[in-house]
Amino acid sequence: MxxxxxxxxxxxxxxxxxxxxxxxxxxxxxxxxxxxxxxxxxxxxxxxxxxxxxxxxxxxxxxxxxxxxxxxxxxxxxxxxxxxxxxxxxxxxxxxxxxxxxxxxxxTAMNKERSINIPVNERVLRGSNEALIENLDTNLNLMRKLIATPDLVVRYYRIGRRSNTKIAILYLKSIVNEDIVKELDRRLVSIDIDYIEAPGFIQELMDEKSFSLFPQMLVTERPDRVRSYLMDGKVAILTNGSPDGLILPVSFWAFFQSPDDYQINWLLGSTFRILRIFCFIIAISLPGAYVAMVTFDPRILPFEIALTLQSSMQFIAMPAVLEAVSMLLILEILREATIRLPSPIGQTIGVVGGIVIGTVVVQSNLVSNTMVVVVAFTGIASFIIPSYEMSSAARLLPYPFIFMSAILGLIGLELAYLFVLAHLSRLHMMGVPYFYTGLNGGSMRDTLIRAPIWRLRTRAKESLTNNKVRIRNPRGWEK
Structure with missing residues (x-):
């Protein structure tokens, strides 16, 4: 008209x-x-x-x-x-x-926005202290300053029939795989919805496996982290009204990486990364392993430890599986209460509630001392994971491990591991294997460990980029 x-x-x-x-x-x-x-x-x-x-x-x-x-x-x-x-x-x-x-x-738009502040959910000891905000133009300004090259491409989309939300995708033209950009464009254009609440809606609408607990896109609020992934040939999605950016395609191992890893000695960075992966394994399987050993296979434990477990469970009427499930549920309730309440009250509830509940359930012989230790260690192990989405997955995965262990003992625990590994091996994002790349040859230099910078000569394989070389002569001064 x-x-x-x-x-x-x-x-x-x-x-x-x-x-x-x-x-x-x-x-x-x-x-x-x-x-x-x-x-x-x-x-x-x-x-x-x-x-x-x-x-x-x-x-x-x-x-x-x-x-x-x-x-x-x-x-x-x-x-x-x-x-x-x-x-x-x-x-x-x-x-x-x-x-x-x-x-x-x-x-003549009225600009009412909060100032650029420090990251809240991704605090690091060293590195940039700037975080993305809710204004898309400001976020793009931050990215243009960090990546001062005409090679940086910004493309706009409007999604939502009623909300008409403005979305931008960013990538480096000479590095990115064009097939990934075309597939992302096809998926974004095909979204037909009244409104989107980013980034959660975009994740669910674009995930290839909708019923997977594992996050298939990386969420970050740090512009420097977005820059590092763009330099690896990945694509970023920024949304007006959201202080978070989405990175894709990523592998399973990206969720255990932290910007701190690249600001400290590579030996320390590798140690901390291995620790995070180890804690993820503990977080999903320790309660199940406890249930399996207490219920079916106590003989595999050293004699002194078996006696300690037997003495702690002597007057406990509740089965080990119910102990584990009930204590994990109590831990989740305390965690949610701490998050939802105002900060001063939430901290009080978290500390006092944990101490009071833990003391009472042990003294009343509802659960054993060992189970309290196991659940507390499980909760702490899940906190060490840098990604909130992967940490949330680690909070839900213990339950199938517990039930499999309660039914089949250690064989059930092994089957649960097998199911998880099979599921991870089948996951893809934009045609990129989700789990395989971290265990494939040279890719292990920046997945399981963090190799020295001068050894990271090629970009991550999950980017599928044709421009693989990112470091050419890192230590030219040694000639």
Missing amino acids: KSDRTVANNTLSFQKLLSNSSDFQTSDLTAGERQYRLYYLDTMIEFAIVRDHIIQPLLVHKDVSVRQAVPILHVIETELLAEATMALMEGKTIVQVEGEATLYLFG
């Missing part, structure tokens, strides 16, 4: 397109022989900008065109009412001259 030459008719059209919203306003002014009408949403514009940079120049420069009269602000010309309506919702002010069909769109 095109614009009318009469401002009164256009006003009626805008009111209809905006469902007679009360914040849609118009202002008229006359300069010489010309009559102007301004259209805007008063909840979206900065009135000072409209007054100083649009109204006053139009009143002063009476004999020139609108574009010439207002040279400071960026202006777009259109005759399409749909495009103009979208501009209104973005905070633009529309100027029309009576008798002309052209609509002039000026950027």
